[in-house]
Amino acid sequence: MRILDAHPRTALLAARVLVGEEERLEPVSAQMAESPLGRPEGLPGPAVLGFLACSAIxxxxxxxxxxxxxxxxxxxxxxxxxxxxxxxxxWGLAYVPELVVHxxxxxxxRDPARRRRREVRNRLLTAWLRRPLPEV
Structure with a gap:
């Protein structure tokens, strides 16, 4: 909570994710660490536009x-x-590697093919739901 208190315009903190007993770094964590959005003033880490729900505050x-x-x-x-x-x-969203989720x-x-179909479906729905439509 101290991080959020210190950064009042930050809505979401994405933690570093270590997976399994071997604690391998989740690839999404590596991507967030190298975010092309940089680290804008007022954020506690690199700005992100995605995160893993299991690792977010x-x-x-x-x-x-x-x-x-x-x-x-x-x-x-x-x-x-x-x-x-x-x-x-x-709101700002930031990757904060000091926060760690196991x-x-x-x-x-698990059915990987079914999950992949749902991911594709949801990407299409997200694009449609937030697509700017012309005013009539």
Whole structure:
């Protein structure tokens, strides 16, 4: 909470994710560390427009004002829509590698092809939901 208190315009802190017993760095963490958005003034780390839900700390009022996670997307990509909504509302989102999450995902009952289909579906829905439409 001290990080959020010190950065009042930051809505979301994305932690570094270590996966499994071997604690390998989640590739998304490496990507966030090298964010092309840089580190704008007032953020506690590199600016990001994506994150892993399992590793995020979100300011409650910002989360609720942005509508939270979409019921339409449900799983596999819900983070992208929330990140876009927070950023468009003027909030900062930052990767903070000092925050660490140890993730031990279950592989039981996982269907990688089904997950990939849902990810593609949700990317398309996110693009459509936030696509600027002409006014009539």
């Amino acid at each position: 979100v300011r409650r009022d910002a989360f609720l004002a942005a509508g939270g996670f979409s019921d339409v997307l449900h799983f596999a990509g819900e983070e992208e829509l929330l990140a876009l909504d927070l950023a468009s509302a003027g 993730h031990h995902p279950s592989t039981a009952g």
